[in-house]
Amino acid sequence: MIAVLRLGHRISRDKRVTTHVALVSRALGVDKMFVDKKDSKLEETVHAVCERFGGDFSIETGVNWRHVIRNWRGVKVHLTMYGEPFEDAVEEIREKDGDLLVVVGAEKVPSEVYQLSDYNVAVGNQPHSEIAALALFLDRYTMGKWQCKRFKGKIEVVPSKRGKKVVTRE
Amino acid sequence: MIAVLRLGHRISRDKRVTTHVALVSRALGVDKMFVDKKDSKLEETVHAVCERFGGDFSIETGVNWRHVIRNWRGVKVHLTMYGEPFEDAVEEIREKDGDLLVVVGAEKVPSEVYQLSDYNVAVGNQPHSEIAALALFLDRYTMGKWQCKRFKGKIEVVPSKRGKKVVTRE
Numbered sequence: 001m002i003a004v005l006r007l008g009h010r011i012s013r014d015k016r017v018t019t020h021v022a023l024v025s026r027a028l029g030v031d032k033m034f035v036d037k038k039d040s041k042l043e044e045t046v047h048a049v050c051e052r053f054g055g056d057f058s059i060e061t062g063v064n065w066r067h068v069i070r071n072w073r074g075v076k077v078h079l080t081m082y083g084e085p086f087e088d089a090v091e092e093i094r095e096k097d098g099d100l101l102v103v104v105g106a107e108k109v110p111s112e113v114y115q116l117s118d119y120n121v122a123v124g125n126q127p128h129s130e131i132a133a134l135a136l137f138l139d140r141y142t143m144g145k146w147q148c149k150r151f152k153g154k155i156e157v158v159p160s161k162r163g164k165k166v167v168t169r170e
Numbered sequence: 171m172i173a174v175l176r177l178g179h180r181i182s183r184d185k186r187v188t189t190h191v192a193l194v195s196r197a198l199g200v201d202k203m204f205v206d207k208k209d210s211k212l213e214e215t216v217h218a219v220c221e222r223f224g225g226d227f228s229i230e231t232g233v234n235w236r237h238v239i240r241n242w243r244g245v246k247v248h249l250t251m252y253g254e255p256f257e258d259a260v261e262e263i264r265e266k267d268g269d270l271l272v273v274v275g276a277e278k279v280p281s282e283v284y285q286l287s288d289y290n291v292a293v294g295n296q297p298h299s300e301i302a303a304l305a306l307f308l309d310r311y312t313m314g315k316w317q318c319k320r321f322k323g324k325i326e327v328v329p330s331k332r333g334k335k336v337v338t339r340e
Contacts, residue, residue, distance in 0.1 A: 016187050020299035027298035049297055082327055082334040087317065114332050124317060125327035127219055128197035129190035132305035135298075139306060147257065147294060157252055157295035162284050164252040 001099040002030045002141075004134065005068050007113065008106030009037045009061075020131045021104060022046045026057035028138040029146040030102075038062030054153025069116045074098025076117045079133045080109065083120035090140045093119060102137065104130040171269040172200045172311075174304065175238050177283065178276035179207045179231075190301045191274060192216045196227035198308040199316040200272075208232030224323025239286045244268025246287045249303045250279065253290035260310045263289060272307065274300040 004025045009018050018035060019042060025033050026049070035042065039061045046059045069076055075096040077089075093100070096118075103117060114120050123133035138146060158165040174195045179188050188205060189212060195203050196219070205212065209231045216229045239246055245266040247259075263270070266288075273287060284290050293303035308316060328335040 013186070016183070017190065020187065020190075020301060023296075023298040024302040027294050027296040027302075053296055082330055082336075084329050084331050085317070087314075111333070120331060120333075122327070122329055124197050125329055126193075126197040126223060126321060128193040129301050129305070131190060131299050131301040132194040132197075135302035135305050136309060139309070144257075147255070151296060157292070159254050159292055159295055160252055161254050161290060163281070163290075166252075 001032070003032045003034065003099065003101050004030050005034045005065060005101060005103045007036050007065055007103060007109060009035050009039065010106065011037060011039050014106055015042070017131065018042060019045055021134060022059055023049065024131055024135050026050070026055060027146070028135060029142055029149055030138065031057065033057070033059045034063045034065070034068050035059065035061040036063060036065045052153055052155050054151035069101070069103065069113070072099070072101045074100055075119070076101045076103065077119045077121055078103040078113055078117035079123060079130060079137060080105070080114070080120050081122050081125055081127055083122035086121045086123050086137055086140060089119050089121050090137070094141060100141070102134065104134055171202070173202045173204065173269065173271050174200050175204045175235060175271060175273045177206050177235055177273060177279060179205050179209065180276065181207060181209050184276055185212070187301065188212060189215055191304060192229055193219065194301055194305050196220070196225060197316070198305060199312055199319055200308070201227065203227070203229045204233045204235070204238050205229065205231040206233060206235045222323055222325050224321035239271070239273065239283070242269070242271045244270055245289070246271045246273065247289045247291055248273040248283055248287035249293060249300060249307060250275070250284070250290050251292050251295055251297055253292035256291045256293050256307055256310060259289050259291050260307070264311060270311070272304065274304055276300070
């Protein structure tokens with residue numbers, strides 16, 4: 001199982017960014033996402049995508065993030081531009097037993113997170129985006145296998161060189 | 171040269187998402203970004219990051235996107251969930267002569283973009299994030315070499331397993 005914990009979500013400011021974190025998580029094979037702040041609108045948006053496009057991704061908002069990290073039975077990876085290079089760490093992480101929890105913060109992350117995590121991992125040491133960092137980390141962690149996942153949704157996109165093709169099922 | 175064209179930017183709604191597109195572009199080796207809508211605040215934010223963290227990334231907002239695509243001397247790649255799989259297309263794209271333009275849209279993209287682009291490429295056929303799609307595409311296109319880029323900024327992060335280490339230069 002792979003889960004993502006989103007820290008520091010502020011409903012108005014991070015609405016779209018946290019939605020992107022959720023959709024990238026779903027598309028790249030994550031099973032569950034936790035968000036520290038309660039946000040029913042975000043939950044609805046994510047449920048609507050799952051309803052149409054399939055898969056069994058779930059989201060829970062308003063969690064106690066300390067509890068989630070402390071009680072996690074498996075490896076805990078915090079993505080931060082200050083961490084060790086992800087290419088060095090990812091193989092070791094992949095070999096660990098148990099489930100994977102990936103922690104992604106908004107702008108400021110409590111220093112406690114650095115201590116509670118087993119790995120603090122940087123996807124490049126430049127400021128960029130937790131969305132991109134998460135995508136690149138999950139891509140390496142799954143060795144690109146997220147691309148093989150079948151979602152079996154009501155709507156399925158048919159890859160096409162021009163235009164839009166979709167198959168719709170009831 | 172690699173450039174990114176951001177389409178459909180709406181100042182209030184996409185402020186943070188377009189900033190993420192810019193920062194990911196910079197971190198993954200893009201030289202220049204174009205944004206269709208004029209947005210001085212976005213330009214300032216990006217300049218401030220370049221000023222502190224280095225590199226020669228530039229941004230131009232308020233461009234005529236049709237002109238940018240039509241006059242581009244090189245290959246034009248539009249990222250869309252409806253396109254052909256990126257893993258299939260990226261090698262062919264890499265071998266093309268001239269500069270690379272990557273087009274990323276917000277929610278709705280004019281159908282003209284599908285026609286004007288040389289490639290319509292999907293980073294997975296699920297709805298997710300143009301930020302993640304751009305990062306994964308650039309990673310494959312550069313074969314991970316973006317990680318070797320040196321930015322020589324005033325602030326440089328020293329990779330670290332715990333906590334934050336930075337070197338500051340004048």
